[in-house]
Amino acid sequence: xxxxxxxxxxxxxxxxxxxxxxxxxxxxxxxxxxxxxxxxxxxxxxxxxxxxxxxxxxxxxxxxxxxxxxxxxxxxxxxxxxxxxxxxxxxxxxxxxxxxxxxxxxxxxxxxxxxxxxxxxxxxxxxxxxxxxxxxxxxxxxxxxxxxxxxxxxxxxxxxxxxxxxxxxxxxxxxxxxxxxxxxxxxxxxxxxxxxxxxxxxxxxxxxxxxxxxxxxxxxxxxxxxxxxxxxxxxxxxxxxxxxxxxxxxxxxxxxxxxxxxxxxxxxxxxxxxxxxxxxxxxxxxxxxxxxxxxxxxxxxxxxxxxxxxxxxxxxxxxxxxxxxxxxxxxxxxxxxxxxxxxxxxxxxxx
Amino acid sequence: xxxxxxxxxxxxxxxxxxxxxxxxxxxxxxxxxxxxxxxxxxxxxxxxxxxxxxxxxxxxxxxxxxxxxxxxxxxxxxxxxxxxxxxxxxxxxxxxxxxxxxxxxxxxxxxxxxxxxxxxxxxxxxxxxxxxxxxxxxxxxxxxxxxxxxxxxxxxxxxxxxxxxxxxxxxxxxxxxxxxxxxxxxxxxxxxxxxxxxxxxxxxxxxxxxxxxxxxxxxxxxxxxxxxxxxxxxxxxxxxxxxxxxxxxxxxxxxxxxxxxxxxxxxxxxxxxxxxxxxxxxxxxxxxxxxxxxxxxxxxxxxxxxxxxxxxxxxxxxxxxxxxxxxxxxxxxxxxxxxxxxxxxxxxxxx
Numbered sequence: 207x208x209x210x211x212x213x214x215x216x217x218x219x220x221x222x223x224x225x226x227x228x229x230x231x232x233x234x235x236x237x238x239x240x241x242x243x244x245x246x247x248x249x250x251x252x253x254x255x256x257x258x259x260x261x262x263x264x265x266x267x268x269x270x271x272x273x274x275x276x277x278x279x280x281x282x283x284x285x286x287x288x289x290x291x292x293x294x295x296x297x298x299x300x301x302x303x304x305x306x307x308x309x310x311x312x313x314x315x316x317x318x319x320x321x322x323x324x325x326x327x328x329x330x331x332x333x334x335x336x337x338x339x340x341x342x343x344x345x346x347x348x349x350x351x352x353x354x355x356x357x358x359x360x361x362x363x364x365x366x367x368x369x370x371x372x373x374x375x376x377x378x379x380x381x382x383x384x385x386x387x388x389x390x391x392x393x394x395x396x397x398x399x400x401x402x403x404x405x406x407x408x409x410x411x412x413x414x415x416x417x418x419x420x421x422x423x424x425x426x427x428x429x430x431x432x433x434x435x436x437x438x439x440x441x442x443x444x445x446x447x448x449x450x451x452x453x454x455x456x457x458x459x460x461x462x463x464x465x466x467x468x469x470x471x472x473x474x475x476x477x478x479x480x481x482x483x484x485x486x487x488x489x490x491x492x493x494x495x496x497x498x499x500x501x502x503x504x505x506x507x508x509x510x511x512x513x514x515x516x517x518x519x520x521x522x523x524x525x526x527x528x529x530x531x532x533x534x535x536x537x538x539x540x541x542x543x544x545x546x547x548x549x550x551x552x553x554x555x556x557x
Numbered sequence: 558x559x560x561x562x563x564x565x566x567x568x569x570x571x572x573x574x575x576x577x578x579x580x581x582x583x584x585x586x587x588x589x590x591x592x593x594x595x596x597x598x599x600x601x602x603x604x605x606x607x608x609x610x611x612x613x614x615x616x617x618x619x620x621x622x623x624x625x626x627x628x629x630x631x632x633x634x635x636x637x638x639x640x641x642x643x644x645x646x647x648x649x650x651x652x653x654x655x656x657x658x659x660x661x662x663x664x665x666x667x668x669x670x671x672x673x674x675x676x677x678x679x680x681x682x683x684x685x686x687x688x689x690x691x692x693x694x695x696x697x698x699x700x701x702x703x704x705x706x707x708x709x710x711x712x713x714x715x716x717x718x719x720x721x722x723x724x725x726x727x728x729x730x731x732x733x734x735x736x737x738x739x740x741x742x743x744x745x746x747x748x749x750x751x752x753x754x755x756x757x758x759x760x761x762x763x764x765x766x767x768x769x770x771x772x773x774x775x776x777x778x779x780x781x782x783x784x785x786x787x788x789x790x791x792x793x794x795x796x797x798x799x800x801x802x803x804x805x806x807x808x809x810x811x812x813x814x815x816x817x818x819x820x821x822x823x824x825x826x827x828x829x830x831x832x833x834x835x836x837x838x839x840x841x842x843x844x845x846x847x848x849x850x851x852x853x854x855x856x857x858x859x860x861x862x863x864x865x866x867x868x869x870x871x872x873x874x875x876x877x878x879x880x881x882x883x884x885x886x887x888x889x890x891x892x893x894x895x896x897x898x899x900x901x902x903x904x905x906x907x908x
Contacts, residue, residue, distance in 0.1 A: 228622075228798060230622040231624075233625065233626045248621075251622065253620075257616070265611065266776070267776050268611060268774050268776045269773055269774055269775065269776055270599075270776050271579075271581040271602065271769075271775045271776065272776055273583070274584065300655070300800070301800075303797040303799055303800070304655075304796055304800055306797065307795055307797075327797060331797070334794060418622075423619050423620055424620065425617070425619045425623055425803030426619050427651065427799060444685055446657065446682070448778065449651070449778075450778070451651070451802055452777070453776070453804065454802065457619075
């Protein structure tokens with residue numbers, strides 16, 4: 207609108223809030239490496255390359271407004287799968303990304319402290335919600351903020367923080383009227399006992415869970431906020447009815463209830479990430495961290511390795527702010543594994 | 558969170574903002590009329606019962622993050638189909654519903670004037686964005702607000718306001734730094750020349766277009782805001798990347814480009830709404846208005862007719878605030894037409 211002042215009163219916007227670079231953009235990769243062999247292998251995300259098998263999707267799911275009962279069913283399955291107290295503590299959304307500014311807006315406007323390095327959208331979302339953003343590497347600094355944001359396990363380094371430590375931060379914030387947001391996007395592949403999903407009833411604590419990463423279905427846009435009931439009602443009111451598509455409601459409810467698939471996939475991903483480690487270590491690279499869905503590599507040769515892999519038709523994630531870092535997702539299928547192995551062998555031999 | 562004051566600073570929430578009743582809830586209809594013949598006929602929405610034929614939806618659309626290029630393609634097709642100046646004036650979203658509080662938040666916080674009676678979510682969304690809400694039946698009263706909201710053509714009465722009249726309201730608002738939002742959810746079936754899609758470049762004017770109603774695909778969650786470029790960038794920043802699902806991107810781009818289907822469907826819906834009129838008039842009912850996707854009936858017998866139809870397994874839309882009103886959507890297929898005809902004949906004979 208013409209009057210910037212009125213707009214920025216609610217949603218401040220600067221060029222610093224413009225869209226950020228992300229993994230998964232194969233179009234950009236093809237432009238960057240036009241002569242690379244096809245098809246491009248996308249290792250630039252932390253998305254499971256073995257998607258949950260799609261259930262039958264009747265035409266009605268696409269045609270009709272998403273059913274209130276189906277939304278309630280999905281919330282109940284999510285509560286069970288994630289360990290929330292009840293469906294009333296769960297707000298389904300079309301992906302966690304769209305929730306970030308809304309959730310940041312549930313805290314009083316003030317100082318947002320973000321434990322970095324981490325997913326770069328959190329700082330942008332906090333600014334959009336009107337907070338001033340402080341990035342910190344010290345979790346001790348989180349308790350003094352109005353809004354604290356922690357990704358656990360973290361991306362890209364996989365750093366995992368004890369539940370007790372985070373509950374202490376939450377208690378400190380709660381005493382001051384502050385809010386802790388824990389982005390558990392990769393918690394599905396973490397060891398048990400780290401999630402705060404069961405603790406949100408105390409209030410001033412919001413847990414975000416991503417559906418698409420672990421279930422390998424990032425395209426359907428599904429994610430969840432777990433939070434105390436009054437805040438859940440408020441967040442649901444902002445999203446309005448029908449926030450999640452009919453197909454996503456059906457897919458999500460089926461997948462979250464499929465405990466056998468979930469358990470088997472956790473093991474499969476652990477095995478796959480061990481195989482990825484062997485390839486990376488075999489190429490002489492150090493692995494400072496990761497989760498079963500991605501590994502972080504730190505090497506002064508990172509820019510050269512990014513180029514080398516790109517020319518071989520393999521896209522990994524680089525980090526403009528951390529030139530020595532590369533993040534590797536998991537290959538899909540034996541052919542992709544072989545192409546990665548060959549490319550890494552070639553790099554070791556030339557390196 | 559525990560501190561209500563801090564939360565309401567940004568998103569005020571009261572019980573008045575709790576979810577509202579809507580059409581399309583067949584689960585509620587089945588509970589209300591447990592002995593009705595099956596299947597229930599849903600005439601309670603304004604959604605086209607003849608959905609756009611789904612294109613092939615490759616598994617990749619569900620698995621991968623929605624592609625930035627696909628989002629750009631959809632915005633370009635929407636700009637062309639709706640008559641916006643360019644794709645940069647178009648923000649695709651997972652349905653227009655989720656946009657309502659965000660769009661209301663693009664105006665400075667103050668007085669929101671809503672031309673009523675209309676879609677009841679607009680008032681709720683304006684309150685959530687921090688406005689005080691005035692409902693008015695006089696379009697002359699809109700120009701003095703900070704935010705004015707008009708649904709054109711309107712639901713449930715189909716009231717259609719001239720483009721020139723709305724542009725005058727927009728100009729008056731613009732001069733004072735106010736914003737006009739025109740919800741064109743049913744514009745696809747209106748006569749040509751009424752849309753303000755081509756006028757949003759002037760700023761302080763936001764047009765909302767719903768995809769699911771005309772294309773009969775409300776379940777995929779797709780809608781658009783058309784607005785000036787700086788505001789579009791701001792709104793897109795709030796939604797973040799990947800706001801629209803992969804399947805919705807593909808379906809939306811195919812459907813909006815299919816001008817032959819669109820033209821044929823407009824004629825088909827006009828024919829169908831004329832057939833609906835004949836049934837309603839034949840039953841002795843008055844039709845104060847509507848669009849080709851629904852008709853409004855006004856009769857003192859509305860509560861009795863709602864019950865009569867419900868017992869016959871036909872759900873129409875009633876309005877708690879207007880007991881004499883019923884809104885009829887279009888039946889799907891000959892069998893539904895026949896059941897409606899028979900039920901209306903029976904009502905006339907008993908009435």
